[in-house]
Amino acid sequence: MSLRRMVPGLPRQAWWILTGDAVSAFGSGLTLPFFLVYLHNVRGIELGLAGPILSVIAVAGLVGNPLGGLLTDRIGPRQAAVAGLVVAAAGTVGMAGVRSAWQGLVAAVVYGLGVAVTLPSFQALIGICVPRERRSQIFAVQYVMMNAGFSAGGLLAAVLVSASARSFVTLYLLDAATFLAFAALIARSPGGRVPGVRSPAPGERGGYRELLSDRLLLRICVLVVAVFSCGYAQYYSAYPVYAMEEGRLDAAALRLTFLANTGTVIVAQFLVLRLLRSRRRTRAFALSAVLMAAAWTAVLWAAAAGGAAGMAGFAIAMALFAVGETLMAPTVPAIVNDLAPDAARGRYNGVYSLATTLGSIAGPAVAGIALSAGLGAALFAAMALALGLVAVQALRLERHLPDAVNLVAADDRAAGERHEAGAGKREKAGAGNE
Template sequence: MGIDVGRPAAPDAQQGTGRSSTRRLPRSAWLVLAGEAVSCGGMGLTLPFLLVYLHEQRGIGLGAAGLIVASIGLAGFVGNPVGGWLCDVVGARRVAVAGLLVVAVGAALTPAVRSTWQGFLAAGTYGLGIALAAPARGALLALVVPVPLRGRAFALRYGLNNLGQTLGGLIGALLVVASPGGFTAIYLVEAVTFLLFALLTVRVRPRTNEPVGRSPGGYRQVVGDRPTRAVLALIVLVVAAGYGQHSAGFTGYATEGAGVDAAGLGLAFAVSTLVVVVAQLPVNGWSARIPRSRTMAAAAFTTALGWAVALVGGAVSDSVWPFVVAMGLFGLGATAFSPVVAALVNDLATDDLRGRYNAAFNLTYTIGFTAGPALAALFLSAGYPAAPLTVAVVVLLGAVLLSLRLGRLLPASVNLPAVQNHRGTQ
């Protein structure tokens, strides 16, 4: 089993539930978090504009350009499992550095793209590097942070990453508008951000030696653990029906089904980003005091409520405000869900399989982000703009029930570590 129910309790003062716990994070954790924030700023610079760059600046057909962009995510199906295995064999820090260097190469190749095959080469290199590094990045943060502070560290990571991507997107837009050479600049800057992350990672020192080598269990042990299997299934459902509809089903229904214009859509997305940034601290404080299974259930329900508001609002009015409210609810659900599941998977993991656990975690996001938009595209192309969000609401309500069921599968030390650690001191 990938569960350690015998971890020693920690003093309540060491819990990841407040600002004092943030100050208690070790130096290596801040190195990882700083690298994450900087590199996410680099990603924010470029990813929103990659399709436009390939099509308008390099003359690649829209269909081919879309496939090139999609190849970044598809690389995860190969890179995530390989990256997780390598983490457990040679160590998370080494794999993280190698993956980040591959990402930097892919970003640096992008300004040189002049044909379709070159676009696939650059995007494939970039996506493979992201996929290889992703399990290592999660494993490394878990290894440098004491168990009681793990939830706080992953919550902080989520907030900083979102802030970095938001600021990067704003700066990228300014650079692209200001000069025709802005596209070249943003990809080179992005390459530098990943090089910086690699340099910071070299300086990271895990609290204990990583138990690298050949593990007899492998991925079979990861998926053979019933609570872990349930958590991974839950993540796929929530990502496909929540995150996967953010720019697919929601956008399709808003524009095709309800006639929302680009300005209204931009306002809705801006509100979502604002909610993520503003709600981060209060949501994290609230979620630290209740079982993680209930936090995940609340996140799935909040997202379902958001999609229901959009569906009803689009059917009964011409106003953009139901869609703005829906995006706000989506942002609130995402803020509660992502940090909790990242910490939960790492609490379920054993150190000798931590890379593989994080690989499985990242692969669930890859599957969800692939399946969700694909399903939405089928409904939209068939002329049913409301169908993707309707199905998503049903799936998310099912995820609520699965989350509550999960509360009976998880050990108390994993489901509510703060309360368990406090009891251990009495």
């Protein structure tokens, strides 16, 4: 199977926007992994203050996500995304000049607010730049490009960073430049009407109260909160601490397990997307939760095994988690965008983004309490159980979702088969002429 056949054929407008997202993710990879190191080691801010400053970035999403969704429906997704990216760039520049805790707090609020506004507007934008049957594809490609960009940024930062403040300032200015580059790409991206998709008309009125009547959206968002708090948030917070303390991994070995995760995402995403064609998104969502639960079970086994077996177990756990991510990426965001009326697409994505933010805030808080009490094993066991319950509830969504929303389209497979059949006929005709 050729790489060209595996990568979905998306319109030029979509590739233009996705490239900007990858550039922005590259910039975030330059700075986010070293955020606490920068504030504490370089700027001399106490860890007791630097930690909450980092948390403020996520907390800003509680305001920024709904605001971004509302702006998307009022002024349009392109304009809202550009505005959010410019604000995020301003916060990043502010972070480069931080000299005290209060300055770091202000910069983090501005940065977090800008990123949070951008997220629902960007999701709405890529949701309308392809027809309904291509939405799973575009969200899958977006997830791969985001991961690749973030990882590449982290690798470059590891080479460029030093103990000097100048090296960190350079990284933050580069990060700000990537936000502005993304804004420019969105602003200048080719437009054009997409068949079967109506762009929401800016200025249409409406708030979030009407969305409360959509119980299906709310059920999905509750499950998203659970997946992010029990899955993604633990990957970033509890897993590194537990793997190093209980699993006795050193920093180099831990990086290898993260590499196993990122590599699996990049390699597996397009293969998973092909396997999902003509299958139900809710079942992929359920399987995603099951695989994340299996990953945490493998983490528990690896910590008990120790040594080379333990190292292999942690790598396998991260690969399992990665496959779960590749199942989540093309399914749930696509469901939300398919459910959304054109006039409320921004707010639907705002609610979905808010659910991811709530999970990202709650997960580390629970992890911190459990790990400080020496209950790491109990934490991962509980998270695995909770993810299993999410899988059950995801399957129950099937009876409420119409097939047009729940099924991953197979149009491109049919097109590929027609292309192959045509090529075969041409070969036979050529042989006959000979």
